[in-house]
Amino acid sequence: MADAITQDEVNKAVWAACDTFRGTVSPDIYKDYVLTLLFLKYISDVWKDHYDKYETEYGDAPELITELMRSERFVLPEGASFYALHDRRHEPGNGERIDKALHAIEDANIGKLRDVFQDISFNSNKLGEEKQKNDLLRHLLEDFAKPELNMRPSRIGTLDIIGNAYEFLIKNFASDAGRKAGEFYTPPEVSELMADIMDMAEGEEACDPACGSGSLLMKCGRRVQAKHGSKKYALYGQESIGSTWALAKMNMFLHGEDNHRIEWGDTLRNPKLLDSDDTLKHFDVVVANPPFSLDKWGHEAAGSDRFGRFRRGLPPRTKADYAFILHMVETMKPRTGRMAVVVPHGVLFRAAAEGAIRRKLIEENLLEAVIGLPEKLFYGTGIPAAILILRKAKSDRNVLFIDASREFKAGKNQNQLTVEGEDSNVRKIVNTYKARVSVPKYAHLATPEEIAGNEWNLNIPRYVDTFEEEVEIDLVAVRAERLRLKEELAELERKMDGYLTELGY
Numbered sequence: 219m220a221d222a223i224t225q226d227e228v229n230k231a232v233w234a235a236c237d238t239f240r241g242t243v244s245p246d247i248y249k250d251y252v253l254t255l256l257f258l259k260y261i262s263d264v265w266k267d268h269y270d271k272y273e274t275e276y277g278d279a280p281e282l283i284t285e286l287m288r289s290e291r292f293v294l295p296e297g298a299s300f301y302a303l304h305d306r307r308h309e310p311g312n313g314e315r316i317d318k319a320l321h322a323i324e325d326a327n328i329g330k331l332r333d334v335f336q337d338i339s340f341n342s343n344k345l346g347e348e349k350q351k352n353d354l355l356r357h358l359l360e361d362f363a364k365p366e367l368n369m370r371p372s373r374i375g376t377l378d379i380i381g382n383a384y385e386f387l388i389k390n391f392a393s394d395a396g397r398k399a400g401e402f403y404t405p406p407e408v409s410e411l412m413a414d415i416m417d418m419a420e421g422e423e424a425c426d427p428a429c430g431s432g433s434l435l436m437k438c439g440r441r442v443q444a445k446h447g448s449k450k451y452a453l454y455g456q457e458s459i460g461s462t463w464a465l466a467k468m469n470m471f472l473h474g475e476d477n478h479r480i481e482w483g484d485t486l487r488n489p490k491l492l493d494s495d496d497t498l499k500h501f502d503v504v505v506a507n508p509p510f511s512l513d514k515w516g517h518e519a520a521g522s523d524r525f526g527r528f529r530r531g532l533p534p535r536t537k538a539d540y541a542f543i544l545h546m547v548e549t550m551k552p553r554t555g556r557m558a559v560v561v562p563h564g565v566l567f568r569a570a571a572e573g574a575i576r577r578k579l580i581e582e583n584l585l586e587a588v589i590g591l592p593e594k595l596f597y598g599t600g601i602p603a604a605i606l607i608l609r610k611a612k613s614d615r616n617v618l619f620i621d622a623s624r625e626f627k628a629g630k631n632q633n634q635l636t637v638e639g640e641d642s643n644v645r646k647i648v649n650t651y652k653a654r655v656s657v658p659k660y661a662h663l664a665t666p667e668e669i670a671g672n673e674w675n676l677n678i679p680r681y682v683d684t685f686e687e688e689v690e691i692d693l694v695a696v697r698a699e700r701l702r703l704k705e706e707l708a709e710l711e712r713k714m715d716g717y718l719t720e721l722g723y
Contacts, residue, residue: 229386235361249391257468259362260369260380262300267370293326304359312355313341334467337460381473392597404434404507407635412558413437414648420446422502427485429455432466453478456485487516504546504557512538531575539565540575555610566676577674584608587618590678592626594633620661621682
């Protein structure tokens with residue numbers, strides 16, 4: 219492959235394109251523009267690459283070329299490509315032209331891209347007054363026209379390289395922009411851990427009811443690809459924030475995940491993943507990293523929920539953690555259903571309504587494992603979190619507790635779980651989960667009676683004793699050492715007095 223490019227080169231080039239906005243527009247705003255233009259550039263490059271290939275082969279048959287282009291995964295209308303926009307970048311109206319191009323692409327691919335660009339406007343005043351906005355967009359078009367970002371398949375080789383660049387940008391925006399941007403992104407190591415534990419099989423369906431950019435869902439799908447070399451699975455998700463839902467749709471498209479359904483809406487107030495009989499759809503795998511302790515989640519209407527999701531108890535008005543958990547429980551398939559959800563530690567021990575719900579989940583033998591994670595893993599919060607694993611058909615009535623809070627790779631602002639090798643943090647957690655036995659100072663397999671004796675409190679230190687005994691101190695030896703040091707000090711002081719006397723002090 220001539221003039222091939224590496225993943226690292228693509229990542230550096232797309233991150234450098236953000237320099238156009240830095241210092242002028244905040245990251246939580248400009249991320250949407252950069253990610254959308256990356257999407258437009260990539261589909262333009264794919265289209266141009268395929269068109270040029272057909273033109274070389276069938277240059278004397280334009281009708282045949284047109285027919286062949288209709289078999290592409292998408293349609294790129296004339297005048298809507300990145301290159302058409304780049305050619306006119308010095309003219310006024312860049313924002314308006316880009317918006318028109320995106321809407322034309324959406325209309326031509328309505329089945330895959332319906333409403334994806336409705337929350338993004340390059341003609342917005344967020345980018346400044348008309349002249350500044352036009353200049354910013356001209357520079358952005360020029361950034362993406364650089365040779366380093368020639369993303370033709372004949373050059374980059376695989377679809378994954380652009381999908382990976384997209385995820386690289388999302389991750390960097392999440393860490394760069396802090397809490398607001400971090401809400402839509404689960405660190406890849408945590409996604410890897412959850413996907414490994416869920417171990418999605420060929421033919422199964424997975425759902426993320428708070429899917430963000432879709433990264434966690436796609437990690438589950440990649441397990442099937444890695445094990446079976448197959449894309450025989452389906453991904454479902456729902457996301458409440460329109461711009462983040464659009465990210466998920468574009469992310470799926472760039473990764474070639476055509477068998478997906480991502481809905482836009484509030485999962486707790488208005489779940490949209492329903493069966494034909496208007497009941498909640500059930501899934502083999504349910505995963506989520508929902509927002510921690512969300513306030514104003516719809517408590518007022520939850521008591522009369524038509525799906526009966528809160529029959530085990532009504533979560534608190536100001537904390538939606540158990541609302542998400544109960545929704546996920548109701549969407550697991552009766553026999554194959556299993557779920558993994560990231561929660562703040564308060565979910566493990568808070569009393570009142572949450573304590574009652576927790577007790578019912580344990581008494582129904584749904585809870586399989588509680589995994590404690592290190593602090594500072596998640597963007598926008600330094601607090602440690604835990605992962606709850608629930609399963610509809612458990613092999614026993616016990617609950618495995620794993621304390622992985624002390625094993626991580628430390629970073630300046632963010633800690634990471636290691637993923638490479640058999641002795642990595644992620645592999646140790648997964649192997650311990652599968653073995654389902656107690657490990658001194660790391661894991662404990664608790665019986666229902668033991669948990670009941672702790673009044674249904676799941677706080678991990680109650681089950682996993684990580685206390686390290688201090689080395690016994692020999693007080694006699696310490697006293698002897700103290701006396702020796704005192705004698706040495708007295709001798710040094712006598713010598714110092716002698717030196718000072720000789721010097722006339």
